[in-house]
Amino acid sequence: MAGYGATSRQRQRINAVLFLGPACVLLFFFFIAPVIVDIFVAFTDMGRTLRITELTTANFERMFTRDRRLAQTLVVTFMYVLATLAVFNVTFGLLLALVTTAVPERVGGFFRSVWLLPRMSPSVIYALLWAWAIDPNERGLLNQILINTVGIGPIDLMNDHPLLLIVVANGFIGASMGMIIFTSAIRAIPEHLFHAARVDGAGGLAIVRHITLPAIRWPLSFITVYQTLSLLVSFEYIWLITDGGPFYDTTVYALYVYKRAFESGQYAYGAALALMLVLLGIGLALLMWRFFDMKRLLQTPRIEVH
Amino acid sequence: MARIELRKIRKQWGEVVAVEDLDLVIEDGEFVAILGPSGCGKSTTLFMLAGIYMPTAGELLFDGIPVNEVEAKDRNVGIVFQSYALYPHLDVRRNIMFPLKFKGVPKAEAARRAVEAARLVHVEELLDRMPSQLSGGQQQRVALARALVKEPQLLLLDEPLSNLDATLRLSMRTEIKRLQRHTGVTTVLVTHDQIEATTMADRIVCMRKGRIEQIGTPEDLYERPDSLFVASFIGAPPINLLPGEARDGRLAVGGTELELLGAAAGRVILGIRPEALRPGEGGLPATVLDVEPMGRETLFLLETPLGQLRALLSGATAPYGAGDRTAFTFDPEDSILFSESSERRLPDVHVRLPA
Numbered sequence: 301m302a303g304y305g306a307t308s309r310q311r312q313r314i315n316a317v318l319f320l321g322p323a324c325v326l327l328f329f330f331f332i333a334p335v336i337v338d339i340f341v342a343f344t345d346m347g348r349t350l351r352i353t354e355l356t357t358a359n360f361e362r363m364f365t366r367d368r369r370l371a372q373t374l375v376v377t378f379m380y381v382l383a384t385l386a387v388f389n390v391t392f393g394l395l396l397a398l399v400t401t402a403v404p405e406r407v408g409g410f411f412r413s414v415w416l417l418p419r420m421s422p423s424v425i426y427a428l429l430w431a432w433a434i435d436p437n438e439r440g441l442l443n444q445i446l447i448n449t450v451g452i453g454p455i456d457l458m459n460d461h462p463l464l465l466i467v468v469a470n471g472f473i474g475a476s477m478g479m480i481i482f483t484s485a486i487r488a489i490p491e492h493l494f495h496a497a498r499v500d501g502a503g504g505l506a507i508v509r510h511i512t513l514p515a516i517r518w519p520l521s522f523i524t525v526y527q528t529l530s531l532l533v534s535f536e537y538i539w540l541i542t543d544g545g546p547f548y549d550t551t552v553y554a555l556y557v558y559k560r561a562f563e564s565g566q567y568a569y570g571a572a573l574a575l576m577l578v579l580l581g582i583g584l585a586l587l588m589w590r591f592f593d594m595k596r597l598l599q600t601p602r603i604e605v606h
Numbered sequence: 607m608a609r610i611e612l613r614k615i616r617k618q619w620g621e622v623v624a625v626e627d628l629d630l631v632i633e634d635g636e637f638v639a640i641l642g643p644s645g646c647g648k649s650t651t652l653f654m655l656a657g658i659y660m661p662t663a664g665e666l667l668f669d670g671i672p673v674n675e676v677e678a679k680d681r682n683v684g685i686v687f688q689s690y691a692l693y694p695h696l697d698v699r700r701n702i703m704f705p706l707k708f709k710g711v712p713k714a715e716a717a718r719r720a721v722e723a724a725r726l727v728h729v730e731e732l733l734d735r736m737p738s739q740l741s742g743g744q745q746q747r748v749a750l751a752r753a754l755v756k757e758p759q760l761l762l763l764d765e766p767l768s769n770l771d772a773t774l775r776l777s778m779r780t781e782i783k784r785l786q787r788h789t790g791v792t793t794v795l796v797t798h799d800q801i802e803a804t805t806m807a808d809r810i811v812c813m814r815k816g817r818i819e820q821i822g823t824p825e826d827l828y829e830r831p832d833s834l835f836v837a838s839f840i841g842a843p844p845i846n847l848l849p850g851e852a853r854d855g856r857l858a859v860g861g862t863e864l865e866l867l868g869a870a871a872g873r874v875i876l877g878i879r880p881e882a883l884r885p886g887e888g889g890l891p892a893t894v895l896d897v898e899p900m901g902r903e904t905l906f907l908l909e910t911p912l913g914q915l916r917a918l919l920s921g922a923t924a925p926y927g928a929g930d931r932t933a934f935t936f937d938p939e940d941s942i943l944f945s946e947s948s949e950r951r952l953p954d955v956h957v958r959l960p961a
Binding site (some may be wrong): 490492493495496497498499500501502503506510511514515517 | 653656657658677678679680681683684685687689691693694695704705707708709752756
């Protein structure tokens with residue numbers, strides 16, 4: 301039976317290659333290789349000509365000593381991520397989930413769909429809509445509303461409150477993810493717990509605080525970590541709506557990387573900046589992982605179904 | 607403690623009527639069981655008492671005060687769910703203390719009362735455990751402590767024993783009864799298990815399809831069932847039911863005729879409990895078809911001129927074997943007659959074997 305065993309082992313090897321191969325190839329080309337290339341380029345002087353004349357640490361020297369924009373970019377990034385996360389992606393997403401699960405299902409479903417629309421529309425269309433909505437002259441949607449109903453305006457959001465603008469524009473999209481995850485988490489809470497709490501004397505807010513929030517603790521942690529990382533590296537809407545402006549007022553770190561690398565053609569410097577972003581992301585992820593005790597989430601199921 | 611009154615209570619979900627025109631008075635300190643098959647509206651009724659569901663129509667009174675519009679949180683009722691519904695993120699102590707949080711009870715006193723309640727149901731050594739570390743029976747006790755800690759005016763039990771194993775169920779039955787006597791709290795138990803209802807409750811409300819079939823003591827329901835449904839739902843093994851035709855003082859059943867005592871005419875159903883049949887005492891002939899030993903009792907399946915009958919005899923050793931021939935009789939008072947069309951009992955009508 302030795303022959304049989306050998307073919308079985310062989311088949312196992314073939315299966316492993318067959319099933320894991322494609323994923324490994326994709327992983328290598330799209331995740332590992334770019335990181336290696338990035339690390340390599342970061343230590344060169346590659347510019348628009350793509351020529352490398354020397355291996356150097358000049359990019360990092362510049363980053364830590366001479367780049368005056370960088371500090372401002374980090375501040376903008378911090379404020380942008382924190383505000384979007386705190387106001388929209390977590391808080392507003394949670395609020396939407398709580399409200400849409402508390403009202404009759406048809407109404408709740410409708411509002412959830414409405415809040416999904418920005419996520420479903422192409423980013424360019426979404427950005428164009430925003431451009432029209434905040435147009436500084438009287439034709440802009442916001443100004444029409446302000447002038448006709450409130451009687452103030454016109455205002456120029458883009459120039460006066462650019463950071464607010466990108467937070468709101470991103471938040472409207474980002475809230476939907478939390479909303480969906482939280483909605484399903486709330487639905488998974490056994491109904492008798494709500495019944496028990498009501499009979500035990502808890503009002504609406506007390507039920508949210510004592511039953512709902514503890515029960516969705518893990519989805520809440522997950523969304524916070526996930527959205528932090530996602531906000532840290534994505535910049536498409538900012539790029540489309542404000543292009544990082546006015547001046548550098550809404551240039552977040554990820555957009556700054558893009559601008560340095562592809563608009564100024566400083567590939568090597570862009571790569572070095574990107575490398576720092578990756579490290580920043582990993583550091584932040586580990587920190588939050590620790591803070592939220594996510595290890596326990598992965599160990600045992602946390603939602604108890606009776 | 608409270609006297610509970612339901613007046614023409616009705617609950618509808620859209621077009622579906624779950625509970626229809628329910629009239630019921632539960633006296634202060636009484637232990638009432640609502641008994642019925644699943645879907646009969648018993649849990650809906652309980653949830654209306656708790657304030658979790660609002661009645662569509664009718665009036666609900668606690669001590670004469672209408673509470674229709676009073677929310678669950680303000681009713682001061684305690685409830686134990688079939689699934690226990692302990693808060694999974696709180697330890698036993700905090701679970702028991704939870705209802706006191708909303709009653710403005712100072713922390714120290716709440717903690718003291720939680721320990722007291724835990725002691726009452728013998729879980730004082732589990733106070734620092736999480737619900738997931740408890741067995742079903744322990745969770746049940748904690749749920750009871752949580753329901754009792756706020757000294758409710760009404761205690762509601764929704765199938766509290768269904769998830770327990772047989773031995774535990776037996777001891778919890780006694781335990782709950784003891785607690786009810788001890789606290790004197792008005793209690794409503796919802797169950798589909800007739801043994802639970804008959805062993806624990808002072809009175810039983812038997813429900814079917816959203817309506818009350820009969821209200822009475824366990825003895826009433828067993829000996830004087832108002833309807834065919836109650837007769838067949840209560841009693842294990844189930845009552846023998848035989849269709850017959852009443853005419854001129856005689857009842858034709860199967861291939862024979864019985865003497866009718868009382869006035870009845872038309873199609874009726876004759877009911878005789880298995881334990882009312884007395885094989886071996888003369889009367890109608892019977893052939894033993896099957897013997898089922900049930901421990902202290904033995905169940906016989908008999909072929910008789912009336913039809914097939916189940917007879918229950920005490921004693922673990924069977925006096926008859928399959929194929930044996932004997933004869934049986936029964937007391938006229940043990941025979942119950944129902945109208946076939948209305949399915950209601952015909953009061954004071956019995957049958958007797960012909961002399």
